[in-house]
Amino acid sequence: MAVVFTVMSSMNIIAILIGIIFVNDNKLNPQVMLSITMSIDSLVMPILQVVRLLGNLASASTSAARVTEIMDRETKINTNVDVEPLADVAGAIEFKNVSFKYDDADDKEPMILENFNFKFEEGKSYAFVGETGVGKSTIAKLLLREYDPTTGDVFVNNDKNLKDINLKSYLDHVGYVEQEPQIIYGTFFNNIRYGTFDATDEECIEAAKKANLYDFINGLPEGFDTVLGERGFILSGGQKQRLVIARMFLRNPKILILDEATSALDNIVEKEIQGELDKLAAGRTTIVIAHRLSTIKNVDQILVLEKGVGVSQSGTFNELKGVEGRFQKLYEAGLMD
Numbered sequence: 001m002a003v004v005f006t007v008m009s010s011m012n013i014i015a016i017l018i019g020i021i022f023v024n025d026n027k028l029n030p031q032v033m034l035s036i037t038m039s040i041d042s043l044v045m046p047i048l049q050v051v052r053l054l055g056n057l058a059s060a061s062t063s064a065a066r067v068t069e070i071m072d073r074e075t076k077i078n079t080n081v082d083v084e085p086l087a088d089v090a091g092a093i094e095f096k097n098v099s100f101k102y103d104d105a106d107d108k109e110p111m112i113l114e115n116f117n118f119k120f121e122e123g124k125s126y127a128f129v130g131e132t133g134v135g136k137s138t139i140a141k142l143l144l145r146e147y148d149p150t151t152g153d154v155f156v157n158n159d160k161n162l163k164d165i166n167l168k169s170y171l172d173h174v175g176y177v178e179q180e181p182q183i184i185y186g187t188f189f190n191n192i193r194y195g196t197f198d199a200t201d202e203e204c205i206e207a208a209k210k211a212n213l214y215d216f217i218n219g220l221p222e223g224f225d226t227v228l229g230e231r232g233f234i235l236s237g238g239q240k241q242r243l244v245i246a247r248m249f250l251r252n253p254k255i256l257i258l259d260e261a262t263s264a265l266d267n268i269v270e271k272e273i274q275g276e277l278d279k280l281a282a283g284r285t286t287i288v289i290a291h292r293l294s295t296i297k298n299v300d301q302i303l304v305l306e307k308g309v310g311v312s313q314s315g316t317f318n319e320l321k322g323v324e325g326r327f328q329k330l331y332e333a334g335l336m337d
């Protein structure tokens, strides 16, 4: 492709150079030379455009093939689309004898969770802490049923195995706030409404007020119609988090999973956002995957994960701070701002 471009582009330069020589020797009228080079231009340009188009078509067909390959991939998770959707989801979740590793087939891979038993009670808040790689985010993935346990089961609504229920109807009641908030290309209205598509403008505005984002949006020249995302208005890390919190207020989930939701923010913004997250968590079963101990001071129960041990300690922040153990070590290591 590059060769074609070079040859085509050089044709014009060569014609001009030869033309200049001929004009100098009085063998060619300058006006004729000008019209010849212009004709070459109008001949070469469409050819170059076609060549460029062919190049784009080739990369588009490669991308289309990759998308088709991904779409055709068989998922290991049966989402049970044919099962009657759950009318409601109770906030209690129970892990029974759950062991998990990512590659079932690899005998050498150690279990990340081993025989984990725990009951999350409705409306209470929990936090998982522990060193990096210990398996905190893996628990969030099991709760979202991105993976099924290698052995053991997760139960919701008392006795319903997460593997057997209509997954979409369960996930409709689960709110997930990721470390890196997902902003879509669209207006504030589109972004807040994402996931609750039938919400009215008034409901979006109400959610923005709860997330303490209303005054900021309202102060923009185009207000809630300001376009965000790639090539759109750029939000700061804290504003993005607030936007996701507004989205969650609108969704009103029974179960809330916060995966290090404030870890990308500086201390001052983090403290402000923490207030909004606490409001959001009130009355919902909340599970925090935490890096900073300061964000989990108020949760009902902290579970300390340790490699090869599982849950080595549990209790409230003040209880754990006062006893010798892994939590105190994390606390003393400065994980508390």
Ligand SMILES: Nc1ncnc2c1ncn2[C@@H]1O[C@H](COP(=O)(O)OP(=O)(O)OP(=O)(O)O)[C@@H](O)[C@H]1O
Binding pocket: 102, 103, 112, 130, 131, 132, 133, 134, 135, 136, 137, 138, 139
């Ligand atoms: N998709 C995956 N495939 C294979 N192994 C994975 C996958 N995701 C995570 N792991 C491995 O599982 C272990 C637990 O990872 P996990 O992300 O749950 O830890 P974490 O405690 O959340 O760590 P961090 O605090 O660094 O986020 C790690 O050894 C990690 O390398």
